[in-house]
Amino acid sequence: MDLKRYIRNVKDFPKEGIMFRDITTLLKDPAALKKTLDELYDLTKNLDITKVVGIESRGFIFGSMLAEKLNAGFIPIRKPGKLPAEIESQSYALEYGNDTIQIHKDAIKVGERVLLHDDLLATGGTALAAANLIEKLGGEVVQISFVIELSFLNGRDKLKMYDVKSLVDYKNEE
Numbered sequence: 001m002d003l004k005r006y007i008r009n010v011k012d013f014p015k016e017g018i019m020f021r022d023i024t025t026l027l028k029d030p031a032a033l034k035k036t037l038d039e040l041y042d043l044t045k046n047l048d049i050t051k052v053v054g055i056e057s058r059g060f061i062f063g064s065m066l067a068e069k070l071n072a073g074f075i076p077i078r079k080p081g082k083l084p085a086e087i088e089s090q091s092y093a094l095e096y097g098n099d100t101i102q103i104h105k106d107a108i109k110v111g112e113r114v115l116l117h118d119d120l121l122a123t124g125g126t127a128l129a130a131a132n133l134i135e136k137l138g139g140e141v142v143q144i145s146f147v148i149e150l151s152f153l154n155g156r157d158k159l160k161m162y163d164v165k166s167l168v169d170y171k172n173e174e
Contacts, residue, residue: 003039004168006032007148019173021148023058023119036167037062040117040145041069043165047142050112051075055101055130056082058119062147066117075107077130088136092129101126103133110138121146121166124155131162 006026013020026032040062053075054063060076067074080089080100087102108114114134118127131141141162149156149166152173156164 001032001035003032003036003147007168021120021150021170023061023147026147027061036147037065037069039167040066040147043145044070044115044143047115048113049115049142051108051139052115052117053077053103053108053130053134053139055116055118055126059117061119063115063117066115066145070115072115075103077101077103077133088133090129090133090136092125094123094125099126101129101133103130103137105137108134108137108139112139113142114139116141116144118144118146120148120150121155121159121164122150122153124153124158127155128158131159 006029008022008025010020010022026036049070049072051073052063052067054060056078064074080102083102083104086105088105089100089102091098091100116130127144134141143163143165144159146166149169151169151171
């Protein structure tokens with residue numbers, strides 16, 4: 001099954017010149033949903049993962065399903081102001097400004113083996129910031145997985161110290 005067939009391309013979203021890769025069309029198809037989860041699980045099933053960290057918000061979808069299949073806990077990384085307990089924050093640069101993500105300070109114990117998951121790898125800034133947060137708490141980032149990679153943006157270069165996996169690669173903007 002070619003998962004790329006189930007990903008909708010939305011031109012000029014969220015702003016002009018951007019080709020948005022929409023996974024909602026993949027999620028609504030039971031066979032494509034199952035295939036995506038099975039492929040992500042196959043990448044990690046032998047890594048002794050103790051926690052899966054998903055990045056807000058689409059990283060929560062497969063991240064939580066993977067946590068269940070791996071018999072691991074699930075931890076959300078969120079935008080500021082969304083987590084109710086004591087947090088650790090990480091700011092990072094975007095191509096058009098800065099952003100910040102947060103995690104609960106008690107989410108990960110020292111030495112836990114962590115799978116970091118998000119739906120899409122673009123420039124790598126968000127994933128690197130998330131990996132930094134995990135490591136600040138003492139976790140070991142064992143793997144970073146994505147459903148989609150926009151390899152023409154070279155986000156993998158920022159993550160070269162990690163084992164990065166993706167299922168669908170867009171080698172150019174179209």
